[in-house]
Amino acid sequence: MIPVYKILSMFLEYPAKELVGHWQEIKETLAEQTELSTEDKLRLETFIDWASSKSFTKLQAEYVNTFDLVSDHSLYLTYHLFDEQDRDRGPALIQLSELYKSTGFEIGDGELPDYLPLILEYVATMDDISSARSFLQQTVQATDIIASRLEENNSPYGPLVRMVEQHGHLADIAA
Secondary structure, X not given: OOHHHHHHHHHHOOOOHHHHOOHHHHHHHHHOOOOOOHHHXXXXXXXXXXXXXXXXXXXXXXXXXXXXXXXXXXXXXXXXXXXXXXXXXXXXHHHHHHHHHHOOOOOOOOOOOOEHHHHHHHHHOXXXXXXXHHHHHHHHHHHHHHHHHHHHOXXXXXXXXXXXXHHHHHHHHHO
């Protein structure tokens, strides 16, 4: 299991009450991660500092305002790659669902397989960092689009999505 991707998944998911009480514990877990660059640790710590300064309801409101009310920030990756009516979007979603099933990874009812927090949760189950980054390489185009749009709006979520995008590029470097 690769904890950083599980943490990113939790940070990009609608805020859960359980998360709010564990900011310091998450910081300690991140400090122990040897595969993370200093820049990545700083990004995550900055997000934690921002999120922990908000009340739980304000954090939830910020999330809704960022992701639910602005379609350009959608965390459903195929939204950014295909037109809504594009015939290729459905097969892409089915292919991803089948991949999850073939590895025994369960997705919740009603959740689309291209939801970035779900993808990160899946990647967190991988045994090694190179496999995880290789899988993330397939998300680079969409995560770059989302990160750029979030950054244009100075969203604290922008650096998190940019981090995912950059980890996908690390597979190129390792190859």
